[in-house]
Amino acid sequence: MKKLVHLLLMCSVIFVLSACSLEPPEWAKPAKKKDLADVKIGLSVSTLDNPFFVSLKEGVLKEAKSKNMEVITVDAQDDTAKQINDIEDLIQQGVDILLINPTDSSAVSTAVQSANHIGIPVITLDRTADQGEVASFIASDNIEGGKMAAEFIIDQLGKDAKVVELQGTPGASAARERGQGFRSVADQNLNVIARQTANFDRTQGLNVMENLLQGHKEIDAVFAQNDEMALGAIEAINSSGRDILVVGFDGNEDAIKAVQDGRLGATIAQQPELIGKEAVVVASKILKGEKVEKKISVPLKLVQ
Numbered sequence: 001m002k003k004l005v006h007l008l009l010m011c012s013v014i015f016v017l018s019a020c021s022l023e024p025p026e027w028a029k030p031a032k033k034k035d036l037a038d039v040k041i042g043l044s045v046s047t048l049d050n051p052f053f054v055s056l057k058e059g060v061l062k063e064a065k066s067k068n069m070e071v072i073t074v075d076a077q078d079d080t081a082k083q084i085n086d087i088e089d090l091i092q093q094g095v096d097i098l099l100i101n102p103t104d105s106s107a108v109s110t111a112v113q114s115a116n117h118i119g120i121p122v123i124t125l126d127r128t129a130d131q132g133e134v135a136s137f138i139a140s141d142n143i144e145g146g147k148m149a150a151e152f153i154i155d156q157l158g159k160d161a162k163v164v165e166l167q168g169t170p171g172a173s174a175a176r177e178r179g180q181g182f183r184s185v186a187d188q189n190l191n192v193i194a195r196q197t198a199n200f201d202r203t204q205g206l207n208v209m210e211n212l213l214q215g216h217k218e219i220d221a222v223f224a225q226n227d228e229m230a231l232g233a234i235e236a237i238n239s240s241g242r243d244i245l246v247v248g249f250d251g252n253e254d255a256i257k258a259v260q261d262g263r264l265g266a267t268i269a270q271q272p273e274l275i276g277k278e279a280v281v282v283a284s285k286i287l288k289g290e291k292v293e294k295k296i297s298v299p300l301k302l303v304q
Contacts, residue, residue, distance in 0.1 A: 036067050036068065036284055039283075039287060040071075041069055041071045041096065041098075041283060042090030042091075042097070042099065043057065043060055043071055043073045043074070043098075043099045044073075044086050044098065045073065045101045046076050046078060046083070046101050046102060046172075047075065047103070049077070050252075051252040051253060052226070052227070052250045052252050052272050053272070055272040056101065057073060057276060058273055059272065059274060059277040059278075059279075059280075060073075060276035060277070062273075062276075063276065063279075067280065072090060074087075074090065076103050078103055078201075079103065080104045080108070083103050083108060084107065087114070091114060091118065091120060097121045097122075097123065097286060097287060098120055099124075099125055099279050100122060100125065101127060102124065102129060102172065102173070103172070104172060105128060105171055105172060105173040107171065109132050110132075112124075113132040115132075116133045121135045121283075121287075123135055123136050123279050123282060123283060124139075125275055125279055126139045126140075127172050130173075135286055135292060136292045136295070138275055138282065138295075138296045139275065139295075139296075140270040140275070141297045142181065143177045145178060145268040146177065146179060146180060146183070146184070146185075147181040147182070147184060147185050148181075148268050148302055149181075149182055149247045149249065150181075150182050150184075150185035150186040150189070150190065150223070152302060153221045153223065156221075156265065157220050157245060160190065161221055162216075162219055162220045163186060163191065163192050163219075163220060163221045164192075164193060164219055164223075165179070165194070165223050165225070166197075166198045166205055166208060166223070166233060167195055167225055168199065169197070172200070175197075178225045179195075186223075193216055194212055194215075194216060198224075198229045200225070200228055200229060201229065204232065205230065205233050205236075206232035206233065206236050207232075208229075208233075209222070209232065209235075210239075213236060213242065221265075222237075222245070222246045224247070224249065226248065226249050227250040227251070228250075230246050230247070230264060230267070231255065231258060231264070233246055234263055234264060245265040246265050247265050247266045247268070248268070249267060249268040250267065250268070250272070251267050251270055255267040256303060259303055259304060265304065267302075267303050268300055268301075268302060268303075269300065269301050270298065271298050271299065274298050278298060282296065
């Protein structure tokens with residue numbers, strides 16, 4: 001009897017230790033895919049109201065189609081709770097791999113960890129997750145892009161120019177990194193008189209800029225952490241009749257046209273379609289059991 005009790009106790013300990021392990025059970029680990037035709041990709045995008053992310057999605061769809069892979073796309077509409085629910089739904093639909101463009105790098109961590117637990121690989125695009133296992137993070141070098149913006153303003157206006165920074169969604173890694181890069185140059189060489197969030201949104205960029213124009217009589221330049229906010233800021237500046245240099249970030253179609261028309265000083269251009277394409281290429285390698293880089297940078301360029 002004592003031997004039986006001892007055996008049961010040992011089995012219980014093994015079960016508990018297995019349950020507490022961070023490794024997914026063997027049955028949950030993804031099988032290697034020789035044929036990609038039966039692969040189902042789950043793509044969660046922060047918002048399809050932003051042309052940048054529409055281009056990113058198109059890059060995913062085109063590359064997936066060339067490989068006969070199915071893509072299920074969900075739009076979080078910039079709502080972190082919706083994005084977490086969307087990702088859980090994708091998991092329930094049996095996707096083989098997840099491509100996630102987070103609305104919030106911290107909040108999305110729980111969804112990433114849910115995928116980790118059952119062995120679904122996760123790739124993050126443009127923004128990454130603060131926690132959880134991410135197989136690969138594909139994005140532009142946002143820190144370098146922020147530096148490029150500050151250096152362009154210095155080149156155009158000289159040191160000590162009075163500058164406003166329009167910040168992206170708090171909690172998004174892209175906002176943090178672009179701000180970090182900008183500050184690393186601007187705080188030593190420019191007079192940054194205000195920093196305020198406009199959540200990567202054109203309408204908010206307009207409203208925030210109107211308030212900043214009322215509060216500051218002298219503004220020489222604006223760095224907006226994305227083109228949507230930059231284009232909103234331009235509307236406010238034009239209405240005020242003031243001459244202010246504006247620099248955006250993304251290189252979306254509207255921004256490139258605004259540069260060509262002389263309304264936007266410059267944009268730090270990303271290649272969102274290439275980010276989407278690269279994500280599918282990397283996903284294919286992961287599903288075949290091949291090793292991939294933890295971080296893949298897609299080149300930036302200054303358009304002026």
